[in-house]
Amino acid sequence: MSQPAVPPSAEFPAQARAAVRQLRASRIREVANAGIGRPDVLPFWFGESDQVTPAFIREAGSRALEAGATFYTHNLGITALRGALAEYVSALHGPTSVAQVAVTSSGDSGLMLAAQLVAGAGDRIVAVTPLWPNLVEIPKILGAAVHTVSLDYGADGWTLDLERLLAALTPDTRALLINSPNNPTGWTMPRAVQQAVLAHCRRHGIWIIADEVYERLYYGDEPGVGGAAPSFLDIARRDERVICINSFSKAWLMTGWRLGWMVLPEAMEGDLGKLIEYNTSCAPAFVQEAGVVAVREGEAFTRDLVGRLRAARDHLVGALSALPGVDAHAPDGAMYVFFRLAGTRDSLDLCKRLVREAGLGLAPGSAFGDEGEGFVRWCYACGTERLDEGVRRLRDYLAR
Amino acid sequence: MSQPAVPPSAEFPAQARAAVRQLRASRIREVANAGIGRPDVLPFWFGESDQVTPAFIREAGSRALEAGATFYTHNLGITALRGALAEYVSALHGPTSVAQVAVTSSGDSGLMLAAQLVAGAGDRIVAVTPLWPNLVEIPKILGAAVHTVSLDYGADGWTLDLERLLAALTPDTRALLINSPNNPTGWTMPRAVQQAVLAHCRRHGIWIIADEVYERLYYGDEPGVGGAAPSFLDIARRDERVICINSFSKAWLMTGWRLGWMVLPEAMEGDLGKLIEYNTSCAPAFVQEAGVVAVREGEAFTRDLVGRLRAARDHLVGALSALPGVDAHAPDGAMYVFFRLAGTRDSLDLCKRLVREAGLGLAPGSAFGDEGEGFVRWCYACGTERLDEGVRRLRDYLAR
Known part of the structure; x- marks a missing residue:
């Protein structure tokens, strides 16, 4: 040297x-x-x-390794996992097709992909805080400007001032980032607020990027369609500007597996496939196989x-x-x-x-x-x- | 709904x-x-x-799953793998410390992270082509402009016109992307050319992002220090503007595992850790454990x-x-x-x-x-x- x-x-x-x-x-x-x-x-x-x-998921991973699931997969995920997720999401939130579901290398990766899909340099992004840092920082990597709207803390815990949020969602806003149920506060956006936010975003063409990885960990008295937390998937069409991010980390204790998924308009499938190719190519093959078992047998x-x-x-x-x-x-x-x-x-x-x-x-x-x-x-x-x-x-x- | x-x-x-x-x-x-x-x-x-x-690597993955390696790891990778990689890289390319090595969720992810580290909207990037598409497309996601310099094809196969490359590396160029050995042509940058390119890039502060995932698959008669293809790591200091990307996919047949690594200046460790957190958080824990066995026992x-x-x-x-x-x-x-x-x-x-x-x-x-x-x-x-x-x-x- x-x-x-x-x-x-x-x-x-x-x-x-x-x-x-x-x-x-x-x-x-x-x-x-x-x-x-x-x-x-x-x-x-x-x-x-x-x-x-859980052992039944770890064993599924080992079985897939033994069976030789060590090759590249489709960018959007293996058919078995996309199919299992489409059924799972449909049961929780209404009809969702395989073409509207993509497998990602973690919920984090899904958030990065969603940001890459819609946000570039100079774009205005609005996020509701307090919030785990990733959602706020990711758009900055792409040169976007993140404006935050804070929840209020009072006798009832954390609440959202809807009017303040809508005022921040100016017509030139590119995307709203919402994490509900929220990390760290546990605040969960009520259905009526979701409806108002969706109507406003529709009016101005503002994207909603919803981080819903805690949807199954919901203890409130106003659940959504399938018993999980209220989700934008319950009320949004599948062909509009709504991208929902989810993860295997919380509902199946799979943090260290780095596996997640997105629900998004079918028209974006091709562009998302390119972005996955250029970010991670695909999630590990045997990890996806274990994900099938988690979804199918983990309820x-x-x-x-x-x-x-x-x-x-x-x-x-x-x-x-x-x-x-x-x-x-x-x-x-x-x-x-x-x-x-x-x-x-x-x-x-x-x-x-x-x-x-x-x-x-x-x-x-x-x-x-x-x-x-x-x-x-x-x-x-x-x-x-x-x-x-x-x-x-x-x-x-x-x-x- | x-x-x-x-x-x-x-x-x-x-x-x-x-x-x-x-x-x-x-x-x-x-x-x-x-x-x-x-x-x-x-x-x-x-x-x-x-x-x-190979079975011994798959079995290591299964053992790690059985042992419960299913939690988040450090953003930059588990200590055992960073240590194994530092030793591996040192043997091939001269002294390299743990702080100069980071584990990534695939070589692809390493390339995206390298681009995010140095390239933003409007930056000029130069790539030598023909080239697998990812290297050329990744910077565009960040708004950078990619200028390509083509190899020439003749009686000796593909060769580089060094003067043409240096002319393209104008002082305002942010980074040079080099994949050597090259996919698809197999062209491998000779040592003398590497020296000239490095000297030029040093003079103008141009980053070298070297995709060296095929370094072990080298059949030429001018190998680098440790028998692999000539690498920028053989001739560059560890504290200058050189980032090398590698992968477990080719040398250990681990395409479907999505595991890679980067060698980069120690001063960038903290910023890379943030970017990994915001891209994938970490590679799967048991995948990293299998990586340790591949590096330690796979020679x-x-x-x-x-x-x-x-x-x-x-x-x-x-x-x-x-x-x-x-x-x-x-x-x-x-x-x-x-x-x-x-x-x-x-x-x-x-x-x-x-x-x-x-x-x-x-x-x-x-x-x-x-x-x-x-x-x-x-x-x-x-x-x-x-x-x-x-x-x-x-x-x-x-x-x-």
């Missing part, structure tokens, strides 16, 4: 372009990094269960999971509410309690101290936007004993 | 933005689609072996594979050269014979006819750029009996 004696000119530093350097780094990971090498830390910071993927598991999550939610909200200074509401959806802690002005600093001084891993509210400051996110996708030990650590810390 | 009676306004069709509609669709897939439902077609069109991934397999591919290359070039009108050169690298067929003015039409009338699946040269017109690509990653049957079908077709 010949290394030139003269280093490269300082004129040309090896660094990413400015738009990428300015992307927000994950403050959750910043907190988690503070816990590296600390096996005693109880982590509730990430959005995943402490349980491994009982998912229903049981939702029951357990509901119990965990109620348990955690009850325990937290007994602590001084904690203001916690039971969320309608997802798997987080996003609670306010009196006197907290720097949630990032607080969460780092909780890791170091109390062995408790939580996510800082500021990771989800400025309006999340003063809050902390706690993922309750685990057993009650683990939750109790976490609450005990928080109580002891607050008592100091 | 309430479907509104009035369809959405024709003013706002549900279609992708213009830049995406204008992306080139794969002409290889167009040919392959002509063979759907035709089990008698012998396919040589895709860039993958007809052999399944004998890869060396044997390269020997078999070299034999297949020589066999196919010999057989094709015996056909009338065929002009075929033995490529220095990759796994394709990209041969000229006299009188062919529309290779796409020819390849469709070969599927329908001869049961032979080849890739049209025009899929790789206008300068590929008149050529056909044949992937020889299979046994000689299969190659012989393919050549027989081509001979019979030409004889009609």
